[in-house]
Amino acid sequence: MSRRANEFGPGSRVQVLGWAARAGLADYGTVFTWKTWLLGWFVRMLAQVLFFTTIGTLLGPDQARYLLIGNAVALVALHGMFATASTTWELQNGTLPLLVASPSNPALVLVGRSLFWLPDGVACGLGAVLILGPVADLRLTVLSVLLLTALLVLVAVTSYCLGLFLGSLVLTAPDLRNVVSNAAFTVMLIVCGAEVPAGAVGPVLAGLGQVLPLTHGLSAIREALDGEAGLHTLGLAGWETLVGACWLGAALGVLAWRARRSRRDGAALFLT
Numbered sequence: 001m002s003r004r005a006n007e008f009g010p011g012s013r014v015q016v017l018g019w020a021a022r023a024g025l026a027d028y029g030t031v032f033t034w035k036t037w038l039l040g041w042f043v044r045m046l047a048q049v050l051f052f053t054t055i056g057t058l059l060g061p062d063q064a065r066y067l068l069i070g071n072a073v074a075l076v077a078l079h080g081m082f083a084t085a086s087t088t089w090e091l092q093n094g095t096l097p098l099l100v101a102s103p104s105n106p107a108l109v110l111v112g113r114s115l116f117w118l119p120d121g122v123a124c125g126l127g128a129v130l131i132l133g134p135v136a137d138l139r140l141t142v143l144s145v146l147l148l149t150a151l152l153v154l155v156a157v158t159s160y161c162l163g164l165f166l167g168s169l170v171l172t173a174p175d176l177r178n179v180v181s182n183a184a185f186t187v188m189l190i191v192c193g194a195e196v197p198a199g200a201v202g203p204v205l206a207g208l209g210q211v212l213p214l215t216h217g218l219s220a221i222r223e224a225l226d227g228e229a230g231l232h233t234l235g236l237a238g239w240e241t242l243v244g245a246c247w248l249g250a251a252l253g254v255l256a257w258r259a260r261r262s263r264r265d266g267a268a269l270f271l272t
Helices: 002-007 010-031 034-059 061-081 089-093 096-101 106-112 117-136 142-169 174-191 203-209 215-225 231-265
Strands: none
Touching (some): 034 061, 061 174, 061 215, 089 096, 096 106, 106 142, 106 231, 142 174, 174 203
């Protein structure tokens, strides 16, 4: 019994997460090389941010800055939401029944297998701010870039937690993966302050934004880039962390329930 406990103790859980992350990275490597990522995907992300920033320049310099920061950070959240789709890959690959049959927790694999989206999203968001900042007269310092990077990582993780939760809901309905993730991200763009201030959408939608990733993290980033970082910024980062932790807990709860149900009756383990 003690041997089995050691086998699936904390160290083994970390190993499972590591193996899942390596498997996900291998999947990612079949899609992109550094050349196709840099000259294809990254350029496409820059073009998206530049489009909205250019619209902002027509409205005024402050609007260009607002839209640049909002859409650059939204890129990070977008990559986190990609976890909704990639969580369903195990079912499509036919490996989900093997995960459910294994003695370890299937949620560990599903959490780890999409982690490659995090550095991708942070690189796109940070690159967009650094490269397109002069377009909106955004002046950066070493301190502001360091704070920006740390907060982008936080937004990436919290958005990833929401993506995992949505992925756990559509795990056995992969046809809905893109519909659900795109709808959720569109709502985030509207209510989280990326395109318009959160207060401009009314109290109900603004309240919804308070429980979604991106809202507090984006506000903290705006303060950091305005040179106003302080205790309030730290508090916003704390709220962002709490929101992400809640979504992660919900994702793990749904995945655990699905694993127990599938081990009992084998429900919805195979594509038909």
